[in-house]
Every structure is written in C-alpha cells, then in structure tokens.
Amino acid sequence: MISIIIPVYNEEEFLSKNDIYYQIISQVGELIFVDGGSTDRTVSLAKKLGRVIISPQNRGAQMNRGAQEAKRRILLFLHADAFIHLENLQQIVKAIEGKKYIGGCFSQVLDDPAILYRWIAWTGNFRAKVSKVFYGDQAIFVRKDVFQGLGGFPEVKIGEDILFTKKLRRKGKVGVLPFAVNCSTRRWKRQGVWQTFLLNLRINTALVWNKDLDQLANAYQDVRENIKR
Numbered sequence: 001m002i003s004i005i006i007p008v009y010n011e012e013e014f015l016s017k018n019d020i021y022y023q024i025i026s027q028v029g030e031l032i033f034v035d036g037g038s039t040d041r042t043v044s045l046a047k048k049l050g051r052v053i054i055s056p057q058n059r060g061a062q063m064n065r066g067a068q069e070a071k072r073r074i075l076l077f078l079h080a081d082a083f084i085h086l087e088n089l090q091q092i093v094k095a096i097e098g099k100k101y102i103g104g105c106f107s108q109v110l111d112d113p114a115i116l117y118r119w120i121a122w123t124g125n126f127r128a129k130v131s132k133v134f135y136g137d138q139a140i141f142v143r144k145d146v147f148q149g150l151g152g153f154p155e156v157k158i159g160e161d162i163l164f165t166k167k168l169r170r171k172g173k174v175g176v177l178p179f180a181v182n183c184s185t186r187r188w189k190r191q192g193v194w195q196t197f198l199l200n201l202r203i204n205t206a207l208v209w210n211k212d213l214d215q216l217a218n219a220y221q222d223v224r225e226n227i228k229r
Contacts, residue, residue, distance in 0.1 A: 001093050003027035003070035003144075004078055006056075007062035011080040012040040015049070021083060028089050030072050034062040041178040059136070060153035060160035067147055076141045077210040081171030081184035086140060088179040092141045095177060102172035103165075106181035117185055129176050130191040139181040145153040146171060 004025060008015070015022070022031060031050030035043050036057030042070040046052045055065040063077050074096050078084065084106065095101045107125050109119040124135065134140050140161060150167050168174055 001072055002074045002076055002141075003032060003048075003072040003088065004029040004064075004071065004076045005032045005034060005063055005066035005091075005092050006078050006080055007034050007036065007059050007066070008038065008046065008080050008139060009057055010038045010040050012045060014039075014080045014203050015042060018083070019045070019049060024086055025084070025089060026050055028086060030070065030078065031064045034066040034113075036062050040211065046200060058124035058155055058157070060155040060164075063142040063160075063163050064152040064155065067144065067152060073144055074141060075147055076138050077136065078181075079137050079183070082137055083138055084099060084180040085180070088177075091177055091179050095175075095216050096141075096143055100173070101175050102146050103140065103168050104175045104177060105140050105165075108138050108184050109180040111182055112183050112185045112189075121216040125176060132165070132174050133162055134165045134174075134176075137181075137183050138193075142166065142168060165173055 014141055018118070025031065026049065029118045031048055032053060033042075033046035034053045034055050035046065036055055036059075042147055043054075043220065051069070053065055053069055054188070055062045066077075076092060076093060088106070095104065105128060108121045124138070128138060130133050146168070151170060152164070154163045165174070
C-alpha cells in the first residue's frame with residue numbers, strides 16, 4: 001500500500017546503525033533508496049535493505065525519481081535520519097483510505113529530550129498545523145495520483161518541500177497526523193540552534209520573494225557537508 005522513498009547521500013553511518021529498523025518498516029511498505037552520488041558505502045548497504053535507484057544529487061529530483069519507480073498507491077518521503085514506528089505507518093493508510101486527507105505529515109519529535117528541542121519540535125508542528133505547509137523532515141505523505149497530478153517536487157536547489165506542499169494544500173484536505181516521526185538533532189547541534197533557525201527563516205522568506213535562493217542553497221549545502229564529516 002505504501003512506497004517509502006528515502007533520498008540519500010553519504011548516509012553510511014545511519015544505514016549501518018539502523019539496518020534492523022529498515023528491515024522492520026520494509027514489512028509494511030516498498031522501501032526505495034534514491035542515491036545522489038554517494039562516495040561512501042551508502043549504496044552497498046542500501047541494496048541489502050531495499051531497492052536502490054541512482055539520481056543526480058538534488059533532493060527534489062531524487063524524490064521524484066523514487067516516486068516514478070514506486071509501485072504503491074501511497075507515497076511516503078522519509079529522511080534517512082528520521083524514524084517512524086511500524087504501527088504509525090499504518091495511520092497513513094487509514095488517513096488516505098478513509099478519505100480524511102490526500103496528504104500530510106507526521107508530528108515531529110526530536111531525539112534530544114531537552115526543553116529547547118521540545119520547543120523547536122512544538123513550534124514546527126504548530127506552524128505546520130496552521131499553515132498546512134510541511135517540511136521534509138516531518139515525513140510528507142501523499143496519494144501517488146495526486147503527487148503525479150501536481151508534477152511532483154520542484155527540482156530546485158532548496159525548498160522543494162515547501163513549494164510542493166503549498167501546491168498540495170490547494171488540491172485538497174491535508175493535515176498533521178498526531179503520531180510521531182522521530183528526527184535527529186544533528187543539524188541543529190552542529191550548525192547551532194539560532195543559526196539554523198535564522199537560515200530556515202531566510203529560506204522561507206526567499207521562497208516568498210524568489211530572491212537569494214542560489215546563495216541560500218549553497219549555504220545550506222555547506223552545512224549538510226559539515227554535518228556528515
């Protein structure tokens with residue numbers, strides 16, 4: 001019923017550490033890894049866990065490529081450092097098949113219980129509920145026919161999740177499921193909380209005014225490269 005699409009790039013550490021988790025979720029979904037040119041053991045590890053597709057290194061393009069190959073009626077786009085319990089995956093089917101939503105996301109829980117990170121998760125979930133605009137690390141799901149009808153993710157350097165879900169909310173009813181997707185705090189910790197917050201704010205502003213996108217994309221990519229080292 002569900003195709004789980006995971007864009008990856010040099011995620012050897014997470015794949016090797018969480019292989020049992022991927023084996024578990026593959027029981028309820030078609031597991032597709034879309035590699036963007038990894039230089040470590042990502043591809044060889046992913047092949048033991050699910051299907052592997054090769055794509056240019058661009059998150060929007062990688063997710064679109066995975067969606068093209070997906071065989072199930074529901075698509076779930078999951079980051080490599082995000083985790084959803086098996087029973088919570090079933091809630092996607094209930095939401096879609098019960099015609100409650102055409103798409104949506106999960107409630108984010110960060111992997112550090114400190115008050116600061118609980119506040120970050122709470123504010124992100126509140127923003128998503130109010131705006132109906134979802135970030136990729138909130139685990140976006142959507143009916144495949146709707147996804148195709150909208151033309152998939154824009155293959156831009158940054159902000160493909162925001163741009164897509166703005167289109168999605170105009171197509172039909174979407175929402176935030178009251179079930180957790182557990183996410184890593186690695187970006188917040190290595191980049192700095194306020195620096196990450198300000199970068200996210202700048203990205204949202206740039207997407208509204210269509211300014212400085214290339215510059216912000218380069219800054220964001222530099223952060224991702226630093227995180228992986």
